[in-house]
Amino acid sequence: MSRLTDHLIIISFDCLSALDFPLLKDLPHFQTILKNGAYVQNVKSIYPSVTYPCHATIVTGNYPNRHGVVNNTLLQPGRISPDWNWFRDCIQGTTLYDEVKKAHMTTAALLWPVTAKANIDYNMPEIFANRSWHNQILVSLMSGSSRFQWDLNRRHGHIRKGLKQPELDDFVLESTVDTIKTKKPNLLMVHFTDLDTQRHYHGFSSDEAIAAIDRHHNRLGRIINALKESGIYENSTLVVLGDHSALDENKVINLNVLFHKLGLITSNGKGKIINWKTYCKSCDGSAYIYIKDKHDTATIHVVKRLIDSLLKDPESGIESALTGAQAAEKGADGTCAFMLEAQRGYFFLEDFEGEFIKTITKEDVNADHKYTLACHGYSPEKENYGTIFMAAGKGIQAVTLPSIRLIDEGPTFARLLGVNLGQTDGRVIEAMLKI
Structure with missing residues (x-):
């Protein structure tokens, strides 16, 4: 050639x-x-x-x-x-x-x-x-x-x-x-x-x-x-x-906070994870949900029920959810159990302690660079x-x-x-x- x-x-x-x-x-x-x-x-x-x-x-x-x-x-x-x-x-x-x-x-x-x-x-x-x-x-x-x-x-x-x-x-x-x-x-x-x-x-x-x-x-x-x-x-x-x-955002979704409360993530009480059954892995505007044991049907059921309830809540910040197979169809990681898309104005982090939804200020960004005022990772189909x-x-x-x-x-x-x-x-x- x-x-x-x-x-x-x-x-x-x-x-x-x-x-x-x-x-x-x-x-x-x-x-x-x-x-x-x-x-x-x-x-x-x-x-x-x-x-x-x-x-x-x-x-x-x-x-x-x-x-x-x-x-x-x-x-x-x-x-x-x-x-x-x-x-x-x-x-x-x-x-x-x-x-x-x-x-x-x-x-x-x-x-x-x-x-x-x-x-x-x-x-x-x-x-x-x-x-x-x-x-x-x-x-x-x-x-x-x-x-x-x-x-x-x-x-x-x-x-x-x-x-x-x-x-x-x-x-x-x-x-x-x-x-x-x-x-x-x-x-x-x-x-x-x-x-x-x-x-x-x-x-x-x-x-x-x-x-x-x-x-x-x-x-x-x-x-x-x-x-x-x-x-x-x-x-x-x-x-x-x-x-x-x-896209501009000012609210962070910490889904691991809910997993922690449900006992799906366990910590030593000093801010360190010692075990997990499910984990929300941030991609900023989207997130993968991984299940440690793919045969753990009880955890899969609990996670699916939680996601379904969050999708019905307009304040959850979650716009849509895909299964692993559906994520793979879009070119993403098919080994995840679910893939979540944030609404405009929201993004995901991986904190497991603190607030489920946190509003971000300029002072937060200055104090800790894990916080941002605009990010990416969203679906390329967003307008x-x-x-x-x-x-x-x-x-x-x-x-x-x-x-x-x-x-x-x-x-x-x-x-x-x-x-x-x-x-x-x-x-x-x-x-x-x-x-």
């Missing part, structure tokens, strides 16, 4: 929404892409629409229940800070970067989710120190390309302030510019989280979110200039995409909840498309680089390609 481009640069602006288009279309660097390339008005995300499953979908062309990354974090009841799906081994099947590498092209990734210990030539994976005895720099070095990362940290590490934004994205930007100029990879995947952070802690349309979009515009301009300065601009394809949107896609450069037609699905992006990227992801849930969007 022939390649349509020599260099594919994929920029993921986490939480970029279809609703952001009125802002983007007036910003010069976004205009450069929009005027000369392909623009998709609405991209349907996946269920649950959270970052790690989304980014695994983008590089595989498959739904979560097929690629295996069904949530951001692992099911670890009682752990205050669960581990994330950081590692490449979490993904089942092949990926875009695997196939590009097999085709003897160079690959690079900067803070792209689910790439720790991946076979990527120049890799700075998104992974953070999740234990008190871990060191952030060392955790990253051990999980990616150590010499490459060491060099970037030596030159640009002074910019970052741990995981704080916008400094983290500023560091990622300098690392991106550096990588383009010195490595000129055939595939470069970059993940920026500034906008997602601002929306979580300040709200969807907050001044802080608008400022983050403006910073992303400037970052995009720097990347375009780097491609030109490195002499590969004319032979490159530049993609800007979002993984999901977000005005799509994300966005635009691409320009070699191999791309100037076209506006009304919609595609997130699962279609991976196969389309593979076609641009002349590789194949095999039988995928998504398909190549040929309307945007010059074949």
Whole structure:
């Protein structure tokens, strides 16, 4: 299969929404892409629409229940800070970067989710120190390309302030510019989280979110200039995409509080879970309900009866419920017993003590970052909840498309680089390609 481009640069602006288009279309660097390339008005995300499953979908062309990354974090009841799906081994099947590498092209990734210990030539994976005895720099070095990362940290590490934004994205930007100029990879995947952070802690349309979009515009301009300065601009394809949107909320649902009261979760009385029969695993705007023993019919019956009663209560914050089989039909984790969708204005956490429904204030958010004022994870079928896609450069037609699905992006990227992801849930969007 022939390649349509020599260099594919994929920029993921986490939480970029279809609703952001009125802002983007007036910003010069976004205009450069929009005027000369392909623009998709609405991209349907996946269920649950959270970052790690989304980014695994983008590089595989498959739904979560097929690629295996069904949530951001692992099911670890009682752990205050669960581990994330950081590692490449979490993904089942092949990926875009695997196939590009097999085709003897160079690959690079900067803070792209689910790439720790991946076979990527120049890799700075998104992974953070999740234990008190871990060191952030060392955790990253051990999980990616150590010499490459060491060099970037030596030159640009002074910019970052741990995981704080916008400094983290500023560091990622300098690392991106550096990588383009010195490595000129055939595939470069970059993940920026500034906008997602601002929306979580300040709200969807907050001044802080608008400022983050403006910073992303400037970052995009720097990347375009780097491609030109490195002499590969004319032979490159530049993609800007979002993984999901977000919705404002101010009420949290703690279903584990009810499970705890029913004796389905037991604790030691000092805030630590010592056993569980059922557990509500948050995906922010949705949640999986897992039953520890799938043959425990008594627990299944109690949980189903509770969910039925909550669905009849408009104050419960729960909009709908799926069985595990129905969740699998939508691409989510079919091993769950149930999957719940929150109403607009609500999201799920995993607390098992305190209030079942808690109203969130700005002070709560400032005091504890598990609380937010906007989040995602909701069903992609919710209204005005799509994300966005635009691409320009070699191999791309100037076209506006009304919609595609997130699962279609991976196969389309593979076609641009002349590789194949095999039988995928998504398909190549040929309307945007010059074949």
